Amino acid sequence: MKHTIIASFLLAFCGTFFSQNIKSIQLRPLGENNFSAIVPLGTVLELSFDDLDNDNKEYQYKIQHMTHDWQPSRLLSSQYIDGFDQNNINTITNSFNTFQNYTHYAVQIPNRNSIITKSGNYLLSVLNDDDEVVFTRRFVLYENEVTVGVNVSRSRNAKALQTQQTVEFVVSHPKLRINNPSQEVHVVILKNENWNETITGLQPTFFQQNVLRYSYNNNTNFWGGNEYxxxxxxxxxxxxxxxxxxxxxxxxxxxxxxxxxxxxxxxxxxxxxxxxxxxxxxxxxxxxxxxxxxxxxxxxxxxxxxxxxxxxxxxxxxxxxxxxxxxxxxxxxxxxxxxxxxxxxxxxxxxxxxxxxxxxxxxxxxxGSFFETENEYKVLFYFKAFGALYDRVVGVGMSSFSQNR
Known part of the structure; x- marks a missing residue:
């Protein structure tokens, strides 16, 4: 079990040096009030951002398939994209009637030049005209091959009753043959769309026919935190x-x-x-x-x-x-x-x-941290059959503590 709460100080990785004037980065599905970049395969995501230099630079985006733990996968770009993995961002508009001038950039993915054909983790990089990484964002495309039922409750640990929440989940996979869960399956619990707050490395606690259960007393505990x-x-x-x-x-x-x-x-x-x-x-x-x-x-x-x-x-x-x-x-x-x-x-x-x-x-x-805090948890279920080349995301489940009060 791995519980991650880390600070992102690797400025070079995030391209911070090049992005001092890049603001308001969003990678979201089309439509309002949807903030998640974890979507079914085929869903259109829109990347948008502002450049305060206001000088119409030439930016490109690059799409890279990743493993379950965010390392580059073994797939060639031609194996997960129909088209090109790197393209220009062509939708460019200037701000209008604002005191702070800026240039707004936007691109939708997939598009006619880049059609993604595989589920999994993806790293989206924006590059400048010197092919330097300006910033990166993560997104996840999933299949609906399994059903993931998630329950969030107050911690049962006496020392954490007032401060922590426990996530339990059940995976039903009648359409998917899993021979060795310890080798073929990986799960990630993600809190509030924040990749700095995850729990990984979990193994099922109970096995039934076509069902995997994950029920722990402490290993899937998150700090409740406080409302923002x-x-x-x-x-x-x-x-x-x-x-x-x-x-x-x-x-x-x-x-x-x-x-x-x-x-x-x-x-x-x-x-x-x-x-x-x-x-x-x-x-x-x-x-x-x-x-x-x-x-x-x-x-x-x-x-x-x-x-x-x-x-x-x-x-x-x-x-x-x-x-x-x-x-x-x-x-x-x-x-x-x-x-x-x-x-x-x-x-x-x-x-x-x-x-x-x-x-x-x-x-x-x-x-402060309180068990009552409303938090949203997602469970991502990765499957890589023996001999397969990449981690598929075959199901995603979601729940929040507020549903269980």
Whole structure:
């Protein structure tokens, strides 16, 4: 069993050096309010992002098939793509009527040049005209060959009753012959679409005909965490949800209500979108090119700084990564951590995390952890028959704790 909660400090891997002016990266199915890039094979995903240099660069996308543990698979590109694995991004539009100028890029996958034919894990890279990786995103395409039933409950461990949640699941596979689950099957439990929070390396605890059961007391426990904080900037010129002050400078500056560490010590139900964000504006008809950018100012009140820890704003707005831009700095004059991040108009979830000298993220030190927190869990079921060349994703199950209250 492997439980992953890590900080993403490998800047070269993510192309951070080249993406300082790349913002609002989204990889999602078409339609509103769907934030998941884990979709059935054949589903259309749209990649979009903004370049604040506003100079119409030539970007390309590259699609690479990966193993269950995100290593390059043995497949040649011709074995999983009908067409080309690397192509230009041709949908390019400039921002309109905004203080912050930017160029908006978008591409749909699959398209007539790139039709993906195999299920599995995929790494989508965006390259500049020097073939350097600007950023990467993960997506998963799955088949519906098995049924995955998922249940999320309060931890049964007496020491974790108040703070953790347990995920159990059952896989029914009447159409799939599995001879040796320990060698042919891999499962991943994913929390809130955050690939920094997964549990892997699990083996079935019970075997029945065409059924595998995974039921543990501790091995599939996740920290419940807390509900995400939020703000809404769909109106750029005026105060809105959790925005206490707006200033007009070269661009708009939005100051969020200060948060106090003490306020997170008890659980309060607050509906969220599990760390995600949605671009939107009431001041234009097309949010992709008419939504403006605002400098968001964050404040976390603290009587004294955290010893040997750094504080970061955390959320899907930057793929749950730890970067200098989302770091807060302690101001002894105001007894608070402060920082600012340039973000496009929309509705955002975020939280505060600590990072120690070993680059380990602690999501609970500031926000707390509660078994009542609404979290969404997905179980990905990978199958690689003996002698096969790649890991198929043959089923995905989903549940959230709120369904079991």
């Amino acid at each position: 904080l939020n703000f809404d900037t769909k109106i750029i010129r005026n105060n809105s949800l959790n925005v206490v002050k707006v200033e007009r400078k070269d661009i708009f500056h939005h100051y969020l209500y200060p948060n106090d560490v003490k306020t997170f010590k008890t659980y309060r139900y607050n509906p969220d979108i599990n760390g995600q964000f949605a671009i939107r504006t009431l001041e234009g008809s097309d949010a992709a090119t008419e939504a403006d950018y605002a400098m968001m100012h964050f404040t976390l009140l603290s009587e004294e700084p955290f010893a040997d820890k750094d504080i970061y704003v955390y959320g899907a707005f930057n793929n749950f990564e730890i970067e200098e831009e989302n770091k807060l700095f302690y101001n002894p004059n105001t007894n608070s951590y402060v920082g600012n991040i340039l973000l496009k108009q929309g509705f955002y979830n975020y939280s505060f995390v600590t990072v120690d000298k070993n680059n380990v993220i602690d999501k609970n030190e500031i926000m």
